[in-house]
Amino acid sequence: xxxxxxxxxxxxxxxxxxxxxxxxxxxxxxxxxxxxxxxxxxxxxxxxxxxxxxxxxxxxxxxxxxxxxxxxxxxxxxxxxxxxxxxxxxxxxxxxxxxxxxxxxxxxxxxxxxxxxxxxxxxxxxxxxxxxxxxxxxxxxxxxxxxxxxxxxxxxxxxxxxxxxxxxxxxxxxxxxxxxxxxxxxxxxxxxxxxxxxxxxxxxxxxxxxxxxxxxxxxxxxxxxxxxxxxxxxxxxxxxxxxxxxxxxxxxxx
Numbered sequence: 001x002x003x004x005x006x007x008x009x010x011x012x013x014x015x016x017x018x019x020x021x022x023x024x025x026x027x028x029x030x031x032x033x034x035x036x037x038x039x040x041x042x043x044x045x046x047x048x049x050x051x052x053x054x055x056x057x058x059x060x061x062x063x064x065x066x067x068x069x070x071x072x073x074x075x076x077x078x079x080x081x082x083x084x085x086x087x088x089x090x091x092x093x094x095x096x097x098x099x100x101x102x103x104x105x106x107x108x109x110x111x112x113x114x115x116x117x118x119x120x121x122x123x124x125x126x127x128x129x130x131x132x133x134x135x136x137x138x139x140x141x142x143x144x145x146x147x148x149x150x151x152x153x154x155x156x157x158x159x160x161x162x163x164x165x166x167x168x169x170x171x172x173x174x175x176x177x178x179x180x181x182x183x184x185x186x187x188x189x190x191x192x193x194x195x196x197x198x199x200x201x202x203x204x205x206x207x208x209x210x211x212x213x214x215x216x217x218x219x220x221x222x223x224x225x226x227x228x229x230x231x232x233x234x235x236x237x238x239x240x241x242x243x244x245x246x247x248x249x250x251x252x253x254x
Contacts, residue, residue: 070096074240107221118205187238
């Protein structure tokens with residue numbers, strides 16, 4: 001098998017095909033010598049694929065993926081969030097994160113404004129911080145996409161390839177961790193708001209007001225919902241986003 005190509009997706013496809021062929025031989029052959037030889041080669045190919053995934057973060061051939069898409073086990077994400085093919089990279093998890101953040105920016109960021117949700121002083125200050133966090137993640141996304149374009153287009157010297165891949169892995173990890181932290185903070189924020197509303201508190205002063213968008217803003221998902229309902233939907237969105245990212249607690253606490 002040719003293990004090096006200029007296209008990481010094509011290389012992974014070749015690798016998967018070779019592994020399947022060796023697996024079939026291993027199961028069917030009765031020749032112990034051949035079985036031993038095939039077993040060693042199969043282990044070598046599987047080890048290579050493991051290293052390959054760590055470098056490129058490319059998931060299995062899309063043809064083998066469930067037709068329901070990335071968000072199979074996440075009802076709201078599956079129904080409302082879709083991958084932007086114009087921005088799609090060879091990294092399926094990052095594609096999903098981009099889609100999740102884009103939907104949040106379009107559908108939820110606006111209800112955090114003072115016009116849509118009137119909060120007391122304490123929560124207003126906390127609310128303002130989410131705009132900065134959101135913008136910071138957007139910058140990290142753009143930076144990661146630039147890094148991917150550099151690798152995919154081959155715009156680098158061969159001697160710098162290892163450094164570029166390591167840098168890309170660091171940026172990928174930071175983007176995933178920061179996205180998770182963003183939604184965890186937002187989940188805690190929305191949960192506290194809802195708890196206060198249930199207690200008839202003053203954290204949200206217009207919880208029963210209808211959410212409307214003007215002609216410039218356009219029709220949005222939360223049009224016609226009351227603020228309380230919008231916060232509940234946002235809480236559910238945060239919960240699904242966190243579950244999708246599925247980071248171990250030890251990473252989250254770093």
